[in-house]
Amino acid sequence: MSDATRRTIAFTLNGRRVTADVKTHETILEVLQRDFGLFGARESCGQGLCGCCTLLVDGTAVSGCLYLAAFAAGAELVTVEGLARGDELHPIQRAFVEKSGFQCGFCTPGFILMTAELLSRHPRPTNEEIRHYLSGNLCRCAAYPDIIEAVKRAAELQADRT
Amino acid sequence: MTTTPILPKLVGQRVKRREDPRLIQGRATYVDDVTLPGMQHLFFKRSDIAHGRIRRIDASAAQAMEGVEAVFTGAEIAELLGPMPIGTPYSSPAHRAVAVDVVRYVGDPVAVVVARDRYVARDAADAIVVDYEPLPAVVDPELAMKGQPTVIHPEFPNNLAVALVPSGTGVDAAGKVDDSAIDKAFAAAEVVISQRMVNQRLAPCAIEPRGVVAHYELGKGSMTIWSSTQNPHILRTFIAALNGLGQDQVRAIAPEVGGGFGSKINIYAEDYVASAISKRLGVPVKWIEDRSEAFVATTHGRDILGYVDLAAKRDGTVLGLKLRLIADVGAYNMLLTAAIPTLTLLMANATYRIPAVRATLTEVFTNKTPTDAYRGAGRPEATYFVERAMDMLAQELKMDPADVRRRNFIQPHEFPFTTQTGAVYDSGDYEKALNTALEAAGWDRLKAERDAARAQGRLVGLGLSMYVEVCGLGPSSSLPTGGWEHGQVTIERDGRISATTGASPHGQGNETTFAQMLADQFGVPIEHVTIHHGDTAVVKQGVGTFGSRSQAVGGTALHMAGGKVKTKMARFAAALLEAHEADLVFENGRIAVKGAPASAKSFAEVAAFAYVPVPLPEGLEPGLSEEAFFEPANNTYPFGCHISMIEIDRDTGEPTLLKLVAVDDAGNLINPLIVEGQIHGGLAQGIGQALVEEVVYGEDGQLLTGSFMDYALPRATDFPRFELHGCVTPTPVNPLGAKGVGEAGTLGSTPCVVAAAVDALSGFGVRHIDLMLRPEKLWRIIHGGQA
Numbered sequence: 001m002s003d004a005t006r007r008t009i010a011f012t013l014n015g016r017r018v019t020a021d022v023k024t025h026e027t028i029l030e031v032l033q034r035d036f037g038l039f040g041a042r043e044s045c046g047q048g049l050c051g052c053c054t055l056l057v058d059g060t061a062v063s064g065c066l067y068l069a070a071f072a073a074g075a076e077l078v079t080v081e082g083l084a085r086g087d088e089l090h091p092i093q094r095a096f097v098e099k100s101g102f103q104c105g106f107c108t109p110g111f112i113l114m115t116a117e118l119l120s121r122h123p124r125p126t127n128e129e130i131r132h133y134l135s136g137n138l139c140r141c142a143a144y145p146d147i148i149e150a151v152k153r154a155a156e157l158q159a160d161r162t
Numbered sequence: 163m164t165t166t167p168i169l170p171k172l173v174g175q176r177v178k179r180r181e182d183p184r185l186i187q188g189r190a191t192y193v194d195d196v197t198l199p200g201m202q203h204l205f206f207k208r209s210d211i212a213h214g215r216i217r218r219i220d221a222s223a224a225q226a227m228e229g230v231e232a233v234f235t236g237a238e239i240a241e242l243l244g245p246m247p248i249g250t251p252y253s254s255p256a257h258r259a260v261a262v263d264v265v266r267y268v269g270d271p272v273a274v275v276v277a278r279d280r281y282v283a284r285d286a287a288d289a290i291v292v293d294y295e296p297l298p299a300v301v302d303p304e305l306a307m308k309g310q311p312t313v314i315h316p317e318f319p320n321n322l323a324v325a326l327v328p329s330g331t332g333v334d335a336a337g338k339v340d341d342s343a344i345d346k347a348f349a350a351a352e353v354v355i356s357q358r359m360v361n362q363r364l365a366p367c368a369i370e371p372r373g374v375v376a377h378y379e380l381g382k383g384s385m386t387i388w389s390s391t392q393n394p395h396i397l398r399t400f401i402a403a404l405n406g407l408g409q410d411q412v413r414a415i416a417p418e419v420g421g422g423f424g425s426k427i428n429i430y431a432e433d434y435v436a437s438a439i440s441k442r443l444g445v446p447v448k449w450i451e452d453r454s455e456a457f458v459a460t461t462h463g464r465d466i467l468g469y470v471d472l473a474a475k476r477d478g479t480v481l482g483l484k485l486r487l488i489a490d491v492g493a494y495n496m497l498l499t500a501a502i503p504t505l506t507l508l509m510a511n512a513t514y515r516i517p518a519v520r521a522t523l524t525e526v527f528t529n530k531t532p533t534d535a536y537r538g539a540g541r542p543e544a545t546y547f548v549e550r551a552m553d554m555l556a557q558e559l560k561m562d563p564a565d566v567r568r569r570n571f572i573q574p575h576e577f578p579f580t581t582q583t584g585a586v587y588d589s590g591d592y593e594k595a596l597n598t599a600l601e602a603a604g605w606d607r608l609k610a611e612r613d614a615a616r617a618q619g620r621l622v623g624l625g626l627s628m629y630v631e632v633c634g635l636g637p638s639s640s641l642p643t644g645g646w647e648h649g650q651v652t653i654e655r656d657g658r659i660s661a662t663t664g665a666s667p668h669g670q671g672n673e674t675t676f677a678q679m680l681a682d683q684f685g686v687p688i689e690h691v692t693i694h695h696g697d698t699a700v701v702k703q704g705v706g707t708f709g710s711r712s713q714a715v716g717g718t719a720l721h722m723a724g725g726k727v728k729t730k731m732a733r734f735a736a737a738l739l740e741a742h743e744a745d746l747v748f749e750n751g752r753i754a755v756k757g758a759p760a761s762a763k764s765f766a767e768v769a770a771f772a773y774v775p776v777p778l779p780e781g782l783e784p785g786l787s788e789e790a791f792f793e794p795a796n797n798t799y800p801f802g803c804h805i806s807m808i809e810i811d812r813d814t815g816e817p818t819l820l821k822l823v824a825v826d827d828a829g830n831l832i833n834p835l836i837v838e839g840q841i842h843g844g845l846a847q848g849i850g851q852a853l854v855e856e857v858v859y860g861e862d863g864q865l866l867t868g869s870f871m872d873y874a875l876p877r878a879t880d881f882p883r884f885e886l887h888g889c890v891t892p893t894p895v896n897p898l899g900a901k902g903v904g905e906a907g908t909l910g911s912t913p914c915v916v917a918a919a920v921d922a923l924s925g926f927g928v929r930h931i932d933l934m935l936r937p938e939k940l941w942r943i944i945h946g947g948q949a
Contacts, residue, residue, distance in 0.1 A: 040188020104669025105185025106420030142846030
């Protein structure tokens with residue numbers, strides 16, 4: 001029996017093929033939290049205005065609080081939990097720690113994934129590119145100057161790695 | 163022979179935060195991540211009008227929906243919960259967690275749905291029909307004071323939450339007022355500055371919204387409550403009291419908390435309701451705030467009007483200050499609502515030796531979200547009113563704003579200094595802070611740059627502000643929650659250190675600063691120290707994190723507890739080493755006899771001995787665990803100077819911050835890296851108040867700024883990198899010499915940015931511009947008010 005309000009979707013999550021049974025109204029954020037125990041992307045505004053729920057879908061940063069789970073079918077998803085290799089932090093994470101680019105940390109995964117998209121498109125970003133990409137992410141602790149330094153440092157670390 | 167590694171001293175060093183790894187990987191646990199078997203979800207039906215009488219609530223359709231466990235109206239909640247308590251000594255209207263007969267602000271809860279998931283709960287809330295008889299909305303505090311257009315709480319005539327409180331010169335302890343000194347000051351004045359000033363309403367906007375999970379276990383008769391709070395022990399106290407439970411029967415847990423900025427001090431309606439419903443139904447319940455709710459349901463900050471009169475001589479010497487404050491506190495008193503504006507009274511003396519001060523305060527109810535603490539909490543307002551007046555005096559006298567301030571500073575030899583409003587400033591060197599800032603900013607060079615820019619037709623201005631704030635709250639005489647903090651230090655059997663603190667950090671990094679202190683105190687690696695916080699079952703006692711008190715009060719409590727353990731441990735070590743305990747040194751993971759380094763035991767060996775002490779040294783109990791309560795004798799009074807340069811676009815009125823230089827004296831610093839982060843954040847919020855943030859209500863009491871579309875927060879694109887400089891005047895109030903720094907950035911930044919805007923537009927004859935500096939407002943000044 002088919003149910004128009006439910007779907008079974010298959011997608012790649014942090015490098016692994018997975019499936020999930022989702023309701024058509026559910027957001028990918030809810031599914032990541034409920035079915036996969038991934039809480040790095042978090043809802044803060046629920047309107048796509050703060051960037052806390054950012055994840056990468058096929059390399060593009062999206063607001064997980066607005067992105068319907070059903071749309072993730074066949075896509076490649078990366079959350080902040082998928083960046084580190086075991087105990088080894090991703091260069092962007094290392095850069096954020098090195099430059100102290102956060103305080104309470106609630107918004108940080110969103111900044112990190114937005115940085116990931118930025119660096120994938122602009123490996124040596126200008127100040128303007130950094131500011132442009134980060135303009136949709138809110139940090140109430142206002143660690144911005146250090147975040148911008150962290151992004152520059154991340155670009156260096158990634159360049160060293162490749 | 164093995165060599166002992168030398169452990170560097172960590173206090174004062176830029177130690178990387180221990181909180182970082184879990185936060186950077188998305189592995190921290192916040193309240194929304196807590197899920198319990200059988201958990202139900204709450205949704206609050208809230209008033210969509212500002213003021214009205216509830217005629218009827220029809221919840222039948224909601225109750226009939228599949229997945230709805232229960233619906234509670236205000237009357238039903240009132241059977242479970244008494245009125246919400248407040249933490250100030252003022253009389254207060256009964257405040258029901260869910261409104262019973264009258265709603266008094268947009269967002270006032272009127273019913274609660276309990277359902278199997280958030281979707282069902284929200285749908286059911288939509289199905290509840292509330293029939294209101296609308297009442298006139300009270301929005302303007304100055305009209306409200308005249309009882310217009312109506313009175314919100316009948317037992318508080320003219321909406322006076324707190325009727326006029328006088329403070330300052332000639333006011334005795336009983337509140338008797340002698341105006342002769344202040345009248346004399348104004349009679350002698352050669353110049354008087356008078357200005358009405360608005361310090362606007364702000365929304366704290368912690369990026370993690372509030373949330374609560376309450377679990378009353380029927381079989382045990384005990385409650386566990388997880389809440390995004392700054393102070394789990396205070397939460398426990400009030401949750402126990404309102405649920406008829408003992409404090410021993412309630413466990414409060416603050417998991418990872420994503421910012422608070424004062425807004426998570428309160429014990430909110432949702433905390434009480436969640437606990438009461440869990441107790442009533444015997445199931446765990448969860449409520450997570452959404453952002454639209456946060457704008458109406460979480461307390462706002464600031465919203466104080468000031469009528470400022472400053473009397474001076476023509477050489478710039480200030481003779482007297484009159485400050486008449488009207489605080490718009492919204493619809494109800496929350497935990498500290500009534501007390502916050504009294505901090506504005508307390509700090510009216512600012513950094514100046516003002517011979518006569520008369521400050522008065524009236525607090526007024528309006529049909530708005532209640533106000534309470536927001537970063538700075540009363541002190542930025544005082545700073546703003548006085549510093550703006552000092553600027554206006556400088557402008558009037560054509561003096562440099564630095565010079566007029568310099569002429570009036572309290573001098574270093576005058577500390578401790580008792581102000582006209584009764585504060586006892588512990589220590590200070592204001593001229594040093596000013597000079598450091600002027601030099602760091604290159605004040606004269608900046609003036610030349612400004613003048614050169616103006617010659618090209620650009621609208622560039624400079625602003626400067628001093629500040630002093632009251633921190634390290636505080637003696638118990640000034641805090642109804644108790645002004646102490648608690649710490650416990652345990653040396654485990656393997657020589658590792660576990661410590662607990664009642665200060666409950668939510669982004670400040672105290673797991674790091676406290677570990678730095680203890681690592682130094684015991685001469686062990688910081689990796690061997692774990693700081694526990696935020697769980698009343700683990701942390702025996704506590705007050706919490708607010709009022710820039712964690713390091714000054716909480717840090718000191720841990721330092722004291724550490725001292726007690728160290729004394730005891732030295733006695734065990736002395737027995738093992740057959741030495742005198744006074745001759746022992748704790749360093750590099752060892753306890754050694756001074757001058758005889760070969761005669762030593764490892765820290766772990768002594769710890770192990772303390773737990774299996776054979777033979778037990780005379781007069782000692784086994785074990786190494788000690789606690790301490792630190793009660794400070796006074797608050798601390800950090801101070802500093804902020805300087806800004808801004809440019810205003812002539813065509814659009816858009817202000818751009820070009821430069822911000824901050825000198826902050828927080829006493830001794832444990833970790834400059836963390837201190838700088840705190841100052842950065844405070845500055846951004848202070849500049850945000852000046853440039854982008856304002857809660858706006860319509861005349862009908864509707865909130866017009868209820869999302870991040872309408873209420874702006876500073877963004878990465880908004881500011882240049884701030885230039886931070888320090889000076890260090892340790893406080894004598896605690897043995898660490900640390901004063902507190904969490905709020906400092908918000909104090910000087912707002913007035914110095916406004917001063918810069920006024921300076922930029924001085925060619926248009928402007929003396930003062932009210933907050934916030936909307937481009938439209940600036941454009942109108944530039945273009946003569948013609949649209």
